[in-house]
Amino acid sequence: MSPARQAISAARRVVVKIGSSALTSLEGGIDLARLDKLAEAIEARMAAGSDVVVVSSGAIGAGMAPLGLTRRPQDLATKQAAASVGQLALAHAWGTSFARFGRTVGQVLLSADDFARREHHRNAQRTLDRLRSLGAVAVVNENDTVATEEIRFGDNDRLAALVAHLVGADALILLSDVEGLFDGDPRKGPAALVREVRSTADLDGVIVGAGGALGTGGMASKLSAARLAADAGVPVLLAAATSAADALGEGLVGTAFAARPIRLSARKFWVRHAADASGTLHLDAGAVSAVAQRRRSLLAAGITSVTGRFYGGDVVAMVGPDGVVAARGVVAYDSTELEGMLGRSTSDLPSELQRPVVHADDLVAV
Incomplete structure (x- = not known):
């Protein structure tokens, strides 16, 4: 097992990001069966002694079906309307699922401004720390109902990496609809899984693409998030949501990204990644x-x-x-x-x- 995978497997404080496609569908909104399986995998990791913060995409996707939308909205007002419906449904679904294990869920909605402004940054940090100390599961999402195009994170992969830095995480696990990083697009032809990324040299020749119908991310955003987390000294595991139990267990699936040997100071991290x-x-x-x-x-x-x-x-x-x-x-x-x-x-x-x-x-x- 590589040092990065060992660190991820042994991590005491973990941020788990779950993509829209892993939770929702265009036809039916939230897939409760899939959400329950993800909650079970997260609960197993917490029962083993880790603190877990969940970064959950899917608010816009969860609001589309109730509003009769058949494709992801493109205009800001409709996105915000869908998010206002979907955030309520998503928080309820997570709360109901974790209640099976006697756990309480706290929803934390963050905007890019909460990371750019140091006082907001500290407030968010205190909230997340207090939720964990009280035994609640923090479920974080972007505050899509008020975010404008100018102040958005762009995708929840970046949000998850910033949250990992915010809470001092030991590992970041990105779960989506892909098995890991491939050296090409597996939907278009033969492509090999890249098991380990120790440095940028391991990315030579890798071609990445954009997100799917329900999300705003894609492999490019995941690579960017992995680099951001690496700057914070946090190793990253990219895996399929269907392999969540394995990813949150020994971590032998997907692609592991090593953290940089010397992490950026908190001030330099803020300057590079968070400040406007x-x-x-x-x-x-x-x-x-x-x-x-x-x-x-x-x-x-x-x-x-x-x-x-x-x-x-x-x-x-x-x-x-x-x-x-x-x-x-x-x-x-x-x-x-x-x-x-x-x-x-x-x-x-x-x-x-x-x-x-x-x-x-x-x-x-x-």
Whole structure:
């Protein structure tokens, strides 16, 4: 057994994400039989001594059938209407299923803003910790009824990885309608299962696709979530929901992703993954090399232009000449101050403006 699988099998605190396709269908809303089997697998893991937080997709899918919708809505208002119906049904279904084991379920609805704002972040963390200490099962979902297109997580794979960081999880298990990561699309031809991902080198030649009819994820979002979790020092197991008992047991199924050897600090993790970028600094090629490859502080001389309005202490994105984000960091100056500093060497600036624009300690390459 690989070190990643050993860590996942032995993990005391686990986040389990369940995809929409594992819980709902276009024709009948929530599949209660499948949900019950998933609850049984989660209960077995908890009975063995692990704390488990559930991240459950399926609110929009659960609300479609009651509203007479035959395909996943595309407009925001209909998505939110379906979620408002589906969240109630989904929470009730989880509560009823776990009640068989004498467990109480607490629903926690989170938005991207809850991770971007540090005070909201702490409040969510306290809520989840208290639910666990009281013996309740926390079932987390995105607050689809109020989220806008601009502030959405994009998919619950990313939400699950952020929750894993939030609660200090020892493992993240992603359960969906796929057996694991394949080196191609198994629906279109022969493809081999990738059993272990120890580094990005193991992803060479892997081709991934988008999500299905009921979800917004897909393999690309799962790979992104695995990378995010790895930054937090959390190993990831990607497996089929139909193999939930095995995934939550010895963890010998699916694809295991190793955590990075040295996890990002909480501050750098927040800068890279959770904080909203308030503006953009456009860099020349030399500055991109300095911040992204040599991890140097960003100086005014390497900035060609600024986009957006921001203030000292805000998080900004740093973009190279090719338009690709190279890094994110906490800026030391307001956007109005920077306008007169662009392209100037530090020695040419007044003494009060000779600090780095983004210090290396507050900068994370993307």
